[in-house]
Amino acid sequence: MLYPFTFKPILKKVIWGGSDICPFKGITPVENGVGESWELSHVEGNYSIVDNGELEGKSLDELIRSYGKELLGEKVMERFGTTFPLLIKFIDARDNLSIQVHPDDELAKKRHNSFGKTEMWYVIKAEKGAGLYSGFSEQIDAEEYVKRVENNTIMDVLQRYDVNEGDVFFLPAGRVHAIGAGCFIAEIQQTSNITYRIYDYNRKDVNGNGRELHTELAKDAIDYTLYPDYRTHYKGHTNATVELADCKYFTTNLLDLDTIMVRNFSELDSFVVYICMAGKASIRDNKGNEIFVHQGQTVLIPADTEVITISPAPGAKFMETYIGQ
Numbered sequence: 001m002l003y004p005f006t007f008k009p010i011l012k013k014v015i016w017g018g019s020d021i022c023p024f025k026g027i028t029p030v031e032n033g034v035g036e037s038w039e040l041s042h043v044e045g046n047y048s049i050v051d052n053g054e055l056e057g058k059s060l061d062e063l064i065r066s067y068g069k070e071l072l073g074e075k076v077m078e079r080f081g082t083t084f085p086l087l088i089k090f091i092d093a094r095d096n097l098s099i100q101v102h103p104d105d106e107l108a109k110k111r112h113n114s115f116g117k118t119e120m121w122y123v124i125k126a127e128k129g130a131g132l133y134s135g136f137s138e139q140i141d142a143e144e145y146v147k148r149v150e151n152n153t154i155m156d157v158l159q160r161y162d163v164n165e166g167d168v169f170f171l172p173a174g175r176v177h178a179i180g181a182g183c184f185i186a187e188i189q190q191t192s193n194i195t196y197r198i199y200d201y202n203r204k205d206v207n208g209n210g211r212e213l214h215t216e217l218a219k220d221a222i223d224y225t226l227y228p229d230y231r232t233h234y235k236g237h238t239n240a241t242v243e244l245a246d247c248k249y250f251t252t253n254l255l256d257l258d259t260i261m262v263r264n265f266s267e268l269d270s271f272v273v274y275i276c277m278a279g280k281a282s283i284r285d286n287k288g289n290e291i292f293v294h295q296g297q298t299v300l301i302p303a304d305t306e307v308i309t310i311s312p313a314p315g316a317k318f319m320e321t322y323i324g325q
Contacts, residue, residue, distance in 0.1 A: 130182030
């Protein structure tokens with residue numbers, strides 16, 4: 001019988017990583033330079049490992065191969081096969097990340113035999129003055145893009161946003177973007193590790209070498225459409241499901257709770273993931289399984305679960321995500 005799963009975080013030390021992920025997740029001893037915690041991953045070479053219950057020690061890949069549609073949902077398996085379609089991360093940026101773009105499914109399949117990458121960000125916290133980039137601030141085309149990368153003026157046409165806790169950005173494949181220094185973010189994305197680096201602030205490594213740029217690959221992947229606003233606008237409500245994103249790759253809701261909430265998934269036919277961004281709660285399913293969750297943990301609810309009851313301590317905050325379309 002399947003039950004709510006938690007997984008061992010996969011911590012990624014990177015040159016731009018900060019010092020907030022371990023304290024946020026309650027991990028000791030604290031490690032500095034951790035830029036990412038991969039909370040739920042089916043990226044080859046980085047399979048998440050169960051760390052609770054009778055299936056502790058099993059990989060997400062083993063769960064999928066053993067339980068298939070009971071875990072993922074029948075419609076999910078019809079679309080994605082035996083691939084878990086989402087990658088969940090916490091990201092802590094002490095320094096600016098490179099400007100980048102991800103290809104869509106069609107281009108990623110053609111070039112890399114991979115899924116593309118549509119993603120979203122939820123800002124958990126941000127230092128004063130912290131910001132990020134999403135989209136363009138003025139209309140350009142592919143030819144101008146190449147020229148601006150070559151003459152180091154691409155930053156002049158990118159849309160920058162100062163950010164605060166609770167800000168949300170939806171990033172469809174093709175949208176130019178970057179996380180800035182001082183941002184701590186929860187990220188939900190397609191299972192894909194394909195990134196085209198556009199600009200890296202002319203930074204050099206210890207040997208004086210710059211990082212590889214993918215100017216030509218990115219040129220055909222970028223969506224050059226100019227939009228008036230790239231930020232997601234929503235109105236928060238306590239003890240309600242507030243939709244943050246709804247696309248063919250994932251549906252994501254915000255749950256800000258101080259009282260019990262019951263969620264019925266009997267007609268959903270998809271797994272559900274809960275990312276705890278503040279506080280703590282217990283989650284009980286219709287099979288009698290119960291799990292206690294705290295800030296920084298991510299929980300996978302199998303698709304064969306019909307009902308869950310979330311009993312929060314006041315101030316508990318979750319993102320809930322699943323394949324809804």
